[in-house]
Amino acid sequence: MEYVNPEGLRLDGRRFNEMRQIVAEVGVVSKADGSAVFEMGNTKVIAAVYGPREIQNKSQQKKNDHAVVLCEYSMAQFSTGDRRRQKFDRRSTELSLVIRQTMEACILTELMPHSQIDIFLQVLQADGGTRSACINAATLALADAGIPMRDLAVSCSAGYLNSTPLLDLNYVEDSAGGADVTVGILPKLDKVTLLQMDAKLPMETFETVFALASEGCKAIAERIREVLQENTKQLEYRRAA
Amino acid sequence: MDGRLSNKWRVTVNESKFVESALQSELRVDGRGLYDYRKLTIKFGKEYGSSEVQLGQTHVMAFVTAQLVQPYKDRPNEGSFSIFTEFSPMADPSFEPVHPGESAVELGRIIDRALRESRVVDTESLCVFAGKLVWNLVDAANIAALAALLTFRRPDCTVGGENSQEVIIHPPEEREPLPLIIHHLPIAFTFGFFNKGSILVMDPTVVEEAVMSGRMTVTVNANGDICAIQKPGEEGVNQSVILHCLRLASSRAAATTKIIREAVEAYNRERSSQKVIRHHTLAKSEVLGPIEVV
Numbered sequence: 001m002e003y004v005n006p007e008g009l010r011l012d013g014r015r016f017n018e019m020r021q022i023v024a025e026v027g028v029v030s031k032a033d034g035s036a037v038f039e040m041g042n043t044k045v046i047a048a049v050y051g052p053r054e055i056q057n058k059s060q061q062k063k064n065d066h067a068v069v070l071c072e073y074s075m076a077q078f079s080t081g082d083r084r085r086q087k088f089d090r091r092s093t094e095l096s097l098v099i100r101q102t103m104e105a106c107i108l109t110e111l112m113p114h115s116q117i118d119i120f121l122q123v124l125q126a127d128g129g130t131r132s133a134c135i136n137a138a139t140l141a142l143a144d145a146g147i148p149m150r151d152l153a154v155s156c157s158a159g160y161l162n163s164t165p166l167l168d169l170n171y172v173e174d175s176a177g178g179a180d181v182t183v184g185i186l187p188k189l190d191k192v193t194l195l196q197m198d199a200k201l202p203m204e205t206f207e208t209v210f211a212l213a214s215e216g217c218k219a220i221a222e223r224i225r226e227v228l229q230e231n232t233k234q235l236e237y238r239r240a241a
Numbered sequence: 242m243d244g245r246l247s248n249k250w251r252v253t254v255n256e257s258k259f260v261e262s263a264l265q266s267e268l269r270v271d272g273r274g275l276y277d278y279r280k281l282t283i284k285f286g287k288e289y290g291s292s293e294v295q296l297g298q299t300h301v302m303a304f305v306t307a308q309l310v311q312p313y314k315d316r317p318n319e320g321s322f323s324i325f326t327e328f329s330p331m332a333d334p335s336f337e338p339v340h341p342g343e344s345a346v347e348l349g350r351i352i353d354r355a356l357r358e359s360r361v362v363d364t365e366s367l368c369v370f371a372g373k374l375v376w377n378l379v380d381a382a383n384i385a386a387l388a389a390l391l392t393f394r395r396p397d398c399t400v401g402g403e404n405s406q407e408v409i410i411h412p413p414e415e416r417e418p419l420p421l422i423i424h425h426l427p428i429a430f431t432f433g434f435f436n437k438g439s440i441l442v443m444d445p446t447v448v449e450e451a452v453m454s455g456r457m458t459v460t461v462n463a464n465g466d467i468c469a470i471q472k473p474g475e476e477g478v479n480q481s482v483i484l485h486c487l488r489l490a491s492s493r494a495a496a497t498t499k500i501i502r503e504a505v506e507a508y509n510r511e512r513s514s515q516k517v518i519r520h521h522t523l524a525k526s527e528v529l530g531p532i533e534v535v
Contacts, residue, residue: 090346090350091350093346093347094346094347094350097346097347097473098347098473098474099474100474101473101474101475102473102474102475103474104474104475105474105475105476105477181470184474185477186477189477190479190480191438191477191478191479192472192477192478192479192480192483193472193474193475193476193477194472194473194474195457195470195471195472195483196470196471196472196473197467197469197470197471198468198469199468200462200466200467200468201466201467202465202466202467203465203466203467203487203488203491206467206487207484210480210483214480
């Protein structure tokens with residue numbers, strides 16, 4: 001199948017280095033301490049953050065002088081075309097772990113001993129790149145909850161199809177069997193926290209795909225910053241009124 | 242490692258300080274260099290498709306089974322391939338019985354990604370379903386090294402997938418079981434990051450794993466292709482460090498592939514020599530029979 005036509009356009013009309021449209025909003029769950037909706041094209045994720053609050057289960061505490069971060073990733077039954085059978089499969093267990101550890105690296109857990117932070121992520125629509133969208137949504141929700149962070153953790157994926165590196169794969173491109181590289185970075189510190197890859201790629205190709213995904217991350221970080229600044233402006237405006 | 246288990250073993254503050262300060266002067270607690278791998282031994286069981294791997298103090302057992310099933314609707318001409326992992330609480334008290342922990346799931350997923358998504362086994366040649374059952378017995382081991390073990394262990398348990406043209410399964414006495422078609426051998430290497438990502442260590446042990454701040458598993462084959470990477474969050478590192486790890490891993494891949502290939506060859510030779518002896522004795526008794534009558 002042809003994923004990039006001779007004019008260099010992809011199935012959904014994007015160019016190789018083009019991302020899908022990003023729509024983000026914070027404060028969508030009023031009961032939660034922080035929440036956000038993050039959309040990348042047809043992928044839509046909602047995140048809710050509770051905490052920091054007192055630890056509920058003492059055995060979960062790993063280090064005494066650090067906050068505990070818990071994360072739950074789940075996909076809505078209606079998020080994909082075919083109905084999903086079970087709620088907690090191996091994939092979502094792994095994703096919960098990966099997202100938790102990514103967020104743990106960017107939260108200043110040492111400032112909040114004896115407390116826990118819960119992150120709930122629900123995929124409303126799945127069209128490729130759900131783990132990236134979840135990390136971005138979680139970052140927004142954590143910022144909305146006012147939890148101190150080192151940096152904004154952002155994530156983006158890139159793939160390699162028809163000998164072209166492609167930014168931000170959608171579901172059709174993702175399931176084409178080519179390589180898929182998901183990168184999570186802390187843009188200000190310029191550090192890579194998350195890196196997952198499957199399928200086979202030669203070393204040089206991997207480097208270009210990796211660089212493309214990192215570029216994508218930086219662009220997303222800028223967008224997230226804008227959203228947060230806009231939100232802060234709104235809050236300020238409302239207070240003044 | 243899974244931090245949620247109530248009976249998790251923890252390193253003491255002294256122990257973790259010792260490991261860290263030793264690493265500052267490029268020393269490891271078990272006397273290896275920073276980029277040294279532990280000793281690897283491979284053993285095979287009596288049956289086709291079973292193996293036992295030992296990497297330092299880590300033991301892993303793998304077993305392969307095959308079974309006929311209906312193919313998936315969207316891929317009618319391909320067989321399927323699945324991996325199961327199990328941690329025995331005998332191996333380490335932090336492994337919970339029955340319920341697979343987060344780490345067991347992650348391990349399974351890493352191997353799955355390395356072997357399936359990089360198309361190690363030619364699934365189209367499997368008109369039969371090859372379900373992989375992997376049973377692990379870990380002795381004071383770290384999951385990452387385990388992942389490494391399992392990954393390279395599995396491909397050489399090249400099993401007799403049954404030769405089925407018309408869904409007739411020939412028993413092994415009738416027809417020699419066919420090996421699976423294996424395209425390449427992806428080999429996993431785990432790196433540990435210490436001291437805010439400034440110290441890099443290859444193949445961490447269980448103590449080092451408890452102390453380290455980040456981990457990355459890289460799966461490469463001998464051709465220099467990268468098959469899978471898993472760096473699940475944790476401490477951030479620079480891009481250059483990641484690329485350095487990739488290069489280190491691919492330089493090691495050839496040596497490990499050689500060890501596996503040699504072990505498999507030795508095993509195959511032994512098996513075929515056993516067969517020769519069986520035929521020999523049979524022929525002898527036939528010859529002896531009529532002589533006795535005379």
